[in-house]
Amino acid sequence: MIVQPMTVSTITKKVVNKEPFFILDVRNEDAFADWKIEGENIQYLNIPYFDLLDGVEEILGRLPVDQDIVVVCAKEGSSIMVAEMIAEEGRAVHYLQGGMKAWSEHLEPVKIGDLRNGGELYQFVRIGKGCLSYMIISDGEAVILDATRMTDVFLDFADKLNVKITHSIDTHLHADHISGGRKIAEATGGTYWLPPKDAGEVTFAYEALEEGRDIRVGNTKIEIQPLYSPGHTIGSTSFIVDDTYLLSGDILFIESIGRPDLAGLAEDWVGDLRESLYKRYKELSEELIVLPAHFMIVDELNVDGSVSEKLGTLFAENRGLNIEDETEFREMVTGNLPPQPNAYQQIRETNMGKVTPDEESQREMEIGPNRCAVR
Amino acid sequence: MNANKVLDAKGLACPMPVVRARKVMKEMETGEVLEILATDKGSVADLAAWSKSGGHDLLEQKEEGGIFTFRIQKG
Numbered sequence: 001m002i003v004q005p006m007t008v009s010t011i012t013k014k015v016v017n018k019e020p021f022f023i024l025d026v027r028n029e030d031a032f033a034d035w036k037i038e039g040e041n042i043q044y045l046n047i048p049y050f051d052l053l054d055g056v057e058e059i060l061g062r063l064p065v066d067q068d069i070v071v072v073c074a075k076e077g078s079s080i081m082v083a084e085m086i087a088e089e090g091r092a093v094h095y096l097q098g099g100m101k102a103w104s105e106h107l108e109p110v111k112i113g114d115l116r117n118g119g120e121l122y123q124f125v126r127i128g129k130g131c132l133s134y135m136i137i138s139d140g141e142a143v144i145l146d147a148t149r150m151t152d153v154f155l156d157f158a159d160k161l162n163v164k165i166t167h168s169i170d171t172h173l174h175a176d177h178i179s180g181g182r183k184i185a186e187a188t189g190g191t192y193w194l195p196p197k198d199a200g201e202v203t204f205a206y207e208a209l210e211e212g213r214d215i216r217v218g219n220t221k222i223e224i225q226p227l228y229s230p231g232h233t234i235g236s237t238s239f240i241v242d243d244t245y246l247l248s249g250d251i252l253f254i255e256s257i258g259r260p261d262l263a264g265l266a267e268d269w270v271g272d273l274r275e276s277l278y279k280r281y282k283e284l285s286e287e288l289i290v291l292p293a294h295f296m297i298v299d300e301l302n303v304d305g306s307v308s309e310k311l312g313t314l315f316a317e318n319r320g321l322n323i324e325d326e327t328e329f330r331e332m333v334t335g336n337l338p339p340q341p342n343a344y345q346q347i348r349e350t351n352m353g354k355v356t357p358d359e360e361s362q363r364e365m366e367i368g369p370n371r372c373a374v375r
Numbered sequence: 376m377n378a379n380k381v382l383d384a385k386g387l388a389c390p391m392p393v394v395r396a397r398k399v400m401k402e403m404e405t406g407e408v409l410e411i412l413a414t415d416k417g418s419v420a421d422l423a424a425w426s427k428s429g430g431h432d433l434l435e436q437k438e439e440g441g442i443f444t445f446r447i448q449k450g
Contacts, residue, residue, distance in 0.1 A: 028424035050393045050425040074417045078390040364416055 001087040003080065005097040006070050008106040012127050014068075015039040015298060016305040021068040024059075026052065026082050027100070035368040037072065037096075037103060037128070038298045049078040056085045068094060075099040101363060103128035107153045109135075110306040112291065115242045119222045123291060123306050124153065130295045130370045131177050132307055136241060139218025143167040145239070145247060146293045147180040149362060154184055166190045167215055169224075170351075171249030171293060172236040173198035175262040176341040176370040178362050179351050182206075195228075195235030198263075203353035209237055229280055231273025232258030232372070234265070238281075246288040246311055251276055253292045254300040254309050256373035257320030259337055262344055266334045274329055277321055286312030296373050319375065333374050342368040376434065378410035378446060379403060385414045385442065392418040393425050396447075400431070403449050408434065411445040419443055 014021055020041035025032050026049040036044065045062055052059070063069055063086070071086070071093060073079040079095040086093045096103065106128060112121040119138030126132070126148055134145040135154065142163040147154055147170075158165050165188040168181040172195060182204060185192035193209040194202070215224040227238040232250040236258070239247040250258040257277060260269035288311045295307045302308065315321050323329040341347070343365035349355045350362070357365065382399050384392035392413045400409055411422060419436075422445050426433045430450035437444050 028421055030424070031420065048421070048424060048428065049390050050397065050421065051428055053394065053397055073389070075389060077388050081390055081394075360416070 001090055001092050003083040003087045004092075004094045006068075006094040007097050008102045008128070009108070011037065011070070011096065011103070012106065012108050012125075012305070015042075015127065016301060016303075021070060022064050023070050023072055024063065024082070024086075025072045026078050027073050031074070035100070037100075040298060043067075049073060049082050052082055052085065056082065056089060060086070060089055060091065063091060063093075070094045070096055072096045072103075073099050075101050100128070100367075104363075104366060105150050107133070107148065107150055108305060109153075109157060110304060112245070112289075112306060112308060115222050116244070117222060117242075119218060119242075121241065121245060121291075122157075123308070124148075124157075125295075125301075125305060125307065126177075127305075129177065129366065129368075132291070132293050132295065134247060134291065136217050136222060136224065137161060137163045138222045140164060141166045141218045143169065143215060143217045143224060144181070144184055145169045146171055146174070146249070147184050149178040149180045149183070149366075151180040151183045151187065154180065155187060158188075164188065166217065167193060169193040169209060169215070169239075171195075171238065171247065172233040173202075173263075173348060173351055174250075175344040175348050175351075176294075176372050177366055178347055182353075195233075195237045197230070198233050198235030199352075201352050201354065209235075211237070227280065229276035231260055231269055231276045233263050234269060234272070236276075240284070240288065244289060245291055246281075246284065247291045247293075248281075249293045250372045252281065252290060252314065252318070252321070253294055253296065253373050254290070254307060254314070255318060256296055256375040257318070257333070259372060259374045260333055261337055262340065262372070263348070266337070270330050270333050273333060274326065281311065281321075282315075284311060286310065286315065290314055294370050294372050296369070296375075337374060338371050341371045342366070376408050376446075376448070379407040381410045381412070383412050384418075385412050387413065387418075388415050389417045389421065393421050396422065397425070397429070400429070400447070400449055405449050408446055408448050411447065413443045413445070414441060416443075422447075 071079040076099040432448040
């Protein structure tokens with residue numbers, strides 16, 4: 001039997017289509033428990049590769065014969081070794097090309113919709129880490145929001161559509177992933193926008209993202225209106241695009257809400273978070289389509305692989321928007337917080353420009369899920 | 376405790392540091408100490424986990440100038 005690589009793109013399609021398949025994850029148990037490829041119909045077996053060096057006979061009986069088997073490790077080296085051992089036993093088997101590193105870095109662009117005066121809105125789904133970036137295009141121009149550090153993907157996409165990136169925006173200072181926003185602005189000669197309240201310690205020049213400073217894309221009056229919505233960070237800003245979409249950053253997700261503690265001030269910001277969600281968002285049209293900056297679980301993906309929901313539906317169904325009692329709300333968002341994202345302080349310092357780790361270090365810092373929400 | 380053997384796994388990528396360490400360890404006696412030098416960051420957690428899984432004792436683990444040093448006593 002020959003060992004075949006399986007690309008992250010193929011796995012992404014399987015996850016979106018809810019196809020059943022089998023993952024033999026050969027990373028060590030801590031790494032597997034912390035973060036893995038998630039999917040509704042995936043079955044898992046986690047045995048570290050170093051426990052399989054004497055042979056794989058013992059696990060052959062635990063591998064299905066009627067499903068694709070994908071061996072997964074951190075960077076692919078160990079998974080190739082284990083996959084070859086399994087293939088030598090006469091079984092068909094794949095390994096994840098590029099390993100979890102590639103899984104963490106893969107971006108899948110999905111078109112969300114057309115804008116009213118011509119123009120389009122795309123969502124870039126970072127399926128392995130749950131980050132969502134956006135590109136709004138109109139009249140040969142593009143605006144990017146919450147870009148990840150894989151900037152080539154956005155630059156190539158803009159090239160392919162023959163549009164020029166004029167603005168690059170971060171809704172807040174990210175703590176879970178390294179922003180590509182500034183790098184894209186530098187590469188394209190565009191403007192980099194950041195909320196000034198999050199930018200107190202940054203070491204570079206930026207344009208102050210504030211309510212009232214609308215941003216235009218193209219000549220066709222696609223308006224991107226900032227809406228100050230603190231709570232996840234003190235500067236967190238949402239956007240209303242074309243009177244149709246609400247880009248909610250890390251304030252509101254589909255099945256959860258933003259956590260207020262990643263800049264260290266949960267107790268102080270919980271009031272802001274409540275005000276943003278229960279007052280400011282409440283005043284908006286329920287018809288707005290919410291486009292968050294993250295998803296946490298694959299259940300939040302729509303059938304086309306996108307992540308979006310009507311604001312009215314979220315007000316009806318998202319638990320974080322339905323806690324009448326303020327004390328109970330405070331308890332929920334400060335009392336039971338999940339672990340913080342991997343290396344989140346170093347990531348914040350990188351996004352402030354205080355440190356500039358090499359690419360390999362950036363990759364290591366971003367290992368694991370985003371963990372920006374509370375449910 | 377001085378190392379009985381030193382394995383230079385610098386420049387090797389996963390899974391080779393662990394594969395080599397295991398091979399060397401097999402030829403050692405219980406209680407002897409193997410020192411491993413590695414540069415692959417991904418192997419750090421794996422060497423620790425392998426050591427635990429194999430019943431060995433991780434005596435020391437440090438990093439200096441991008442070189443990771445492990446001292447593992449055979450169990």
